[in-house]
Amino acid sequence: MSSTSDMPREKTITPERISELAELHFAEPVVRITAPGGKKRDSVRVHFRDRSVIASYRYRPSRLQREILVLEKLHGAGAPVPEYLGRQGALLFQSDVGSGRLSSQMHGRDHAGQVALARAAFDSLWTIKRAAKETGLTEQVPEVGVTSVFVARFATCAQRIGRGLDLALPAVDWGGISRAVVPVPRHFVKWDARSGNAALRGDGTLSWFDWEHAGRRMGVEDFGFLIADEFWPLSPEDSLEAFAATCPGRAEALLPHLIRFSALQAIERIRLIQNEVFKRGWTDFRRAQRYDRMGAAPELLRSVARHGDALARLDPLTAPLSGWCSQAAEALIAWQPERPERPEKADQAPASNAP
Secondary structure, eight states, X not given: OOXXXXXXXOSOOOHHHHHHHHHHHHSSOOOEEEOTTOTTSSEEEEEOSSOEEEEEEOOSHXXXXXXXXXXXXXXXXXXXXXXXXXXXXXXXXXXXXXXXXXXXXXXXXXXXXXXXXXXXXXXHHHHHHHHHHHHTHHHHSOBOSOSHHHHXXXXXXXXXXXXXXXXXXXXXXXXXXXXXXXXXXXXXEXXXXXXXXXXXXXXXXXXXXXOTTOEEEOSTHHHHHHHTOTTOOSOHHHHHHHHHHHOSSOHHHHHHHHHHHHHHHHHHHHHHHHHHHHHHOOOOHHHHHHTTOOOOSHHHHHHHHHHHHHHXXXXXXXXXXXXXXXXXXXXXXXXXXXXXXXXXXXXXXXXXXXX
C-alpha cells in the first residue's frame, strides 16, 4: 500500500493554501506572503508578526526528501545553509537567510569587492563540500548529470544554438569534448549553484538555498555554475584565480575540468537565454536580477558570451568556439521573430469598429 507521501501531488500551490499550512505548522497568524522570485516560483516568504520563514513547494517527493536530507545534514554540521523547520505535505519550511542575493551584491561592488565576495562564495562552497563528506551525505545523494544523453547534449549545446539562429559552427571535435566531460561522480555538488541561489546575510556570511537538485558528481561543477552565470560580473581570469586561492587541494589538477565545464556551461546559458527570447522576448536587466529570472537581457547575454569566449580559449578542445559565443550573442540580439501576415477577410469589420 502506498503512503500519502508517495501519491502524485499538484504541481502548484496557492498563496492561500500556503498561509493555511504555515499557520497550522507554526501556530501563529500569517501577516502576509511575498514572492522573492515572483508569483510563479516555488518558494515564497511567509511573514509572521516578529519573523519570516521561507516556504518551498516541492511536488516531486524525491526532491522534497533530498532537500530535507541535505538541509538537516549540512545545517547540523554548521555549513552555510538554511535551517530545516519542518514540512506540511509537500510544503517545506526553512529559515529565512535574507534577500541580499549574491547576484545583486556582486553588481553593487567595485572590482576589489567583487573579488573578495567571489572568494567568500567559493570558500562557502568548499565548506559545504567538506561537511557533506564528513557527515556521509555525499554517499546518500544520487548521481546527477551523468547519463550519456545528458553528457552528449551538454557537450554539443552549441549545435542547437547554431540551428536556432542559422549560424555556422567552427570545426569542433564534438566526440572528443563529449568524452572529456564524462564525469566521475565522487564528490558532493549543489548543482545549479548560480549566484541567484545564495544570499549575503547581515553578518557578512553567505548562505546557499534551493537544494532539491543536489547530488554527486566531479565536484568542480558548482564553481562552474557561478563562473558561467550571466549575472556573474567577474572575469574568468579573476574567477579562476579566486578558485585556486580557495581550493583546499591541488587546484592545478582540478582547473582543466573546471575550465572545460565552465566554457560549456556558458554556452548552455546562451542556449537557455535563446530559448527564453524565442518564447517570451527580451527582459529588463534589473527585473531579471531582482526576481532571479533567466538573464534574457542583451547586456547579460553579451557578458556571458564574452566569458564563454575567454573560457573556451583556455581549453584545446573548446578553443575553436572562442569568438563564436559572441557571434551567437550578436546574432540573437539581431534576431527578429517571423510575423506571418494574416490574410484579410472580405467580411471582416474594420478594427476601429471592433467592440
